[in-house]
Amino acid sequence: MRAKKDDTSYRRECKLTDGGKSPPDLSEDTKIIMDFIKDEFKHPENEFDSDNVKPRLEDLASERDVWRSKCWQGVLTLEEKRTQHHHEKRQRRHARMAQPRPPDPMYQCPDCNKRCASRIGLYSHRRTHM
Template identity: 40%
Template sequence: MKLKVYNAVVLPSLLYGCETWTLYRRHIKKLELFQKRALHSILGIKWQDRITNLKVLDKAKSNSIEATIIKTQPRLIGHMIRMDGCQMTKCLMYRELQAGKRNQGRPKLRYKDTVKANLQWCRIKPGNLEGHAMDRSKWRGSTHKAVANFEEACSQKLTTARERHHRTASVVITTDFQCPQCPRLCASRLGLQSHLRVHR
């Protein structure tokens, strides 16, 4: 029941208007952190249980925040492309400013930059965007496919990182830097020199 309330009330309130957001990585991390804390609290999972975040999402039968945003933003883009040409939102989407200047430094992230990044998960090229969006069923299938591709890529990335971490942690360090005054083994010559201060 708590999960149903969370999915029906909390998540829509948290992501209200996310179709128009221009998010940096720090914003997504904060949203993901909120979701992790909420799901851990609802499911009664503590950090001592050593359950990965992927297993928590699978247990809650929920998608990550970034996957939800990747699903909703292309929906809005497809809806705006299918609008009449006189609609204000479509005019704002296709127009550009003729005059103006920006501050010195790296340009800020724009909305169309996030849309292009999300369309890569849909496997849609920007040149075929309008023709692809006219078919609603095909466009809806592309958004679902984008979520599946993103979740698969994230799980594979986290799994490989975890395996690499376990491999490096299981390596036994064999060194010849033994203390001449006690049976202590040091990992490097510098460590041995700092350990010898104890005997001084």
């Protein structure tokens, strides 16, 4: 992913490409995602749409409203996939944590049946019986 642009260069770029229209107020996360989408459109192996956007890119670019609509649909689709992926990862992590752990080995004194958490603790305790 390329580096973030500062707000002034983003506005300047929008003025040049949008014919002087002011850019919409976008959060930093949305700007990063939009940059990611733009980068992904440049790679021919990526497909964003079931009706195969690649052959129609020039046609879509000439129709500004359709182009923007397709870009936003791509953003929403990728964001949904990304959110779903993170949700599944979180579910797997929580399922892994919910599995019972094997019990910790307890060391028990043969004289008084006191349980110690470690072998050195049992050794130290056994000295009291001498």
